[in-house]
Amino acid sequence: MDHAVIPAPAQFEARDRQGFAFRPDTTVGYADAAIAPLVRRFCAQVTWRTGLRLAPVHGDRAPDEPSVTINMAAAPEPGGLPAPAGLSPDGGDPAAERYSLLIEDGRVVLRAAEPAGVARGLITLLQLLASGTEEFRVPAARITDTPRYAWRGLSLDVARTFFTVGEIRRVIDLLELYKLNVLHLHLTDDQAWPLALGRPASGPEPGAPFYRDEDLRDLVGYAADRFVTIVPEIDTPGHTAALLRLRPDLRSGRNEVEYEFLPGHRRRAVWLDPELPATFELMEQVLAGVAGVFPGPYLHIGADEPRGMPDEVYASYVRRLRRLVRILGKCPLGWQESARAIWAETISGFDDLTFLLLPRLAGVAHRAWSLPEPIDRASGWVGHRDRLARHGRLWAQDGLTYFRASTVDWT
Numbered sequence: 001m002d003h004a005v006i007p008a009p010a011q012f013e014a015r016d017r018q019g020f021a022f023r024p025d026t027t028v029g030y031a032d033a034a035i036a037p038l039v040r041r042f043c044a045q046v047t048w049r050t051g052l053r054l055a056p057v058h059g060d061r062a063p064d065e066p067s068v069t070i071n072m073a074a075a076p077e078p079g080g081l082p083a084p085a086g087l088s089p090d091g092g093d094p095a096a097e098r099y100s101l102l103i104e105d106g107r108v109v110l111r112a113a114e115p116a117g118v119a120r121g122l123i124t125l126l127q128l129l130a131s132g133t134e135e136f137r138v139p140a141a142r143i144t145d146t147p148r149y150a151w152r153g154l155s156l157d158v159a160r161t162f163f164t165v166g167e168i169r170r171v172i173d174l175l176e177l178y179k180l181n182v183l184h185l186h187l188t189d190d191q192a193w194p195l196a197l198g199r200p201a202s203g204p205e206p207g208a209p210f211y212r213d214e215d216l217r218d219l220v221g222y223a224a225d226r227f228v229t230i231v232p233e234i235d236t237p238g239h240t241a242a243l244l245r246l247r248p249d250l251r252s253g254r255n256e257v258e259y260e261f262l263p264g265h266r267r268r269a270v271w272l273d274p275e276l277p278a279t280f281e282l283m284e285q286v287l288a289g290v291a292g293v294f295p296g297p298y299l300h301i302g303a304d305e306p307r308g309m310p311d312e313v314y315a316s317y318v319r320r321l322r323r324l325v326r327i328l329g330k331c332p333l334g335w336q337e338s339a340r341a342i343w344a345e346t347i348s349g350f351d352d353l354t355f356l357l358l359p360r361l362a363g364v365a366h367r368a369w370s371l372p373e374p375i376d377r378a379s380g381w382v383g384h385r386d387r388l389a390r391h392g393r394l395w396a397q398d399g400l401t402y403f404r405a406s407t408v409d410w411t
Contacts, residue, residue, distance in 0.1 A: 002139070004131035004390040005124050006362045007179060007369035008383070009145040010081050017140035020066065020108050022052055022129060029057045030070040035118050037225065039070065042122040049130035049397065068108040068125070070118055081371065084150040089182045089229040091297040094150035097179075097227075101125065101143040108138070116227045120145070120179055127177075131390040152368035153182025153231070154361065159189035159242075161347045162209045169222055170350075170398075174357065176226040177394070178365035183223060184231045184300065186342055187211075190241035190270075197289040198282055199246055216293045231333065232294045234286060235302025237272040237309060237317045244270050252276045257308030269307035274317040284324060291328040299325050304335035351401040358395055358402035359388050 003012060030039050036058060043054040054068075084094035096114035099121035110121040124145065128138040154175060156168070163171075168183075175183060187195060194210040216232075223230050236243075244250050252273035261267045272279045291299060301321050306314045318334070325332040347353050366384060385408050392410045395402045404410050 003128060003141070004387045005127050006384070006387050006391060007366035008387070009124065009143045010371055011142075011144040013142040015104075015140035015142065018105050019137050019140040020103050020105065022046070022050075022054070022136040022138070023066075024052055025055045026052070027055045027057045027065065027067040028070070029059065029061075029067055030072075031058070031060045032070075032072040033058065035070065035072065035115050038115060038119050038122060041225075042126060045126055046129060049126065049394070050136055052136060066106045068110070070110045070112075070121075072115075072118070073111050073113065081146055084147045086150045088150045089153070089231065089296065089298065095146070097181075098146040099124075100145070101141070103128075103138055103141050103143075105140065119176075119227050123177060123179060127391075130394060131387075147179070147369045148371050149368050151182055152180045152365065153184055154180060154357075154364075155184040155186060155342060156353075157186040157189070157342045157347070158211075159186060159192045159194060159235075160342075161349070161353070162192065162194055163350060163353070164209075165211075165215050165218060167350045167353075168219055170400075171353070171357075172219070172223050172226060172228055173398075174361060174400075175223075175228050178362055179369050180361075180365050181227055182229055182231060184233060186233045186235065186302075188233075188235050188243065188302075189239045193242040193246055195286075198243065198286045213289070213293055220294055229296045229298075230294055231296060231298050231300055232290050233300035233302055233333075234290060235304070236283065236321070237274070237314065238269065238304065238306035239302065240272055241268075241270045243272075247278075247282065249278045250276065250282065255309075259307045267307075271306045271309040271314075272317065274313060274320060280320065280324075283321065287321075287324055288328060291325075291330055297331050298333050299328070299330040300333040301325060302335060354395075354400045355403055358400060359391070359405065359408070360403075362388060362391060 002014070028039050028043060030036070036056070039056045043056050047053050088094045096116040097120050099110060099112040099117035101121055101124060102109040108125065110118065110125070112118045112121055124143065125138065129136060132138060154171070156163070156171060158168070172183060175181070192208070196210060196212050220230055250272060252275070255273040256268070256270045258266050258268055272283070274280065287299065301318070303318050303321070322332045347356065363384065389408050389410055392402065
């Protein structure tokens with residue numbers, strides 16, 4: 001199975017033929033107008049990666065010349081493969097991402113029942129083309145693919161390190177490239193409250209960057225176009241020092257404490273006091289605003305590490321917050337009490353972020369999408385390593401810093 005697709009498809013049947021050669025003005029035909037934006041984006045990505053300009057063609061007529069054709073029809077059932085496990089992050093059918101690709105000498109046929117499947121199939125085709133030879137030829141094959149898990153995501157902390165909307169878009173581009181479908185945004189923490197929601201009328205702290213509602217809506221739309229659901233997290237009742245700096249009316253006199261983190265090392269912690277009327281007046285406003293910006297079915301309430309908060313007060317707060325989220329029509333998510341700080345707390349900028357993400361993001365995506373294989377199969381480490389080596393050029397082309405692991409031949 002000699003190909004560079006990450007995550008590896010569920011079934012990749014190589015064929016003893018030349019494969020399909022892309023040429024300038026190769027047509028990409030489709031009949032369903034709903035997938036026109038996907039086709040246009042695919043053609044633009046091919047131009048960016050290879051310099052080739054493809055020709056999107058809308059209509060039912062079969063082209064005479066070698067071409068790519070997209071059919072909105074049920075992809076063949078992957079023989080012996082289970083349905084994706086777990087919940088779909090958008091509340092839809094987890095099977096919507098299924099697709100098949102037939103690649104022959106004179107044609108490429110992509111079949112999928114839903115636009116999400118079309119998008120995943122086009123990404124596979126893009127990877128085959130962009131990581132291949134200079135002849136722009138993709139190998140002859142029959143591919144049938146479906147994810148292993150319905151929920152496949154990345155958690156990004158934008159409170160400890162602020163990333164611009166443009167930088168987050170680039171992260172979403174990576175999720176699209178590796179068929180990940182959730183971006184969990186950790187929006188608030190002790191270090192910053194980078195939201196317009198919940199701020200006093202006087203506005204943001206001088207010089208402190210924050211996200212306007214329209215910024216977040218922009219990200220939601222950009223992600224949705226790539227079949228990525230953004231799950232927002234507003235972390236309370238702990239991790240709220242930044243909020244208390246903005247809103248001193250949330251100080252109750254008992255919700256700022258010191259605790260011993262390690263022997264001889266003390267830290268300050270704060271928590272939102274549910275017995276203070278201002279607390280839930282604010283949280284109702286904030287969560288209603290968040291629910292209005294993010295249309296997905298899930299809203300993450302954090303709820304980890306409430307240092308110094310009495311157990312019964314914590315339990316009361318969380319129960320009330322969950323009830324509020326459900327009233328807003330969302331399903332509440334939260335951390336387990338034993339959870340520790342998110343990995344992004346040590347990141348100082350976008351280059352640091354991509355250095356930590358790559359190449360590990362491709363490996364996570366492979367584990368989340370592809371079925372497990374025996375260690376001696378090509379989709380094990382050896383096969384993944386060889387595919388990974390060909391993705392370094394894609395990251396370099398996009399100006400992304402990545403960790404050049406010595407176990408991979410990046411040349």
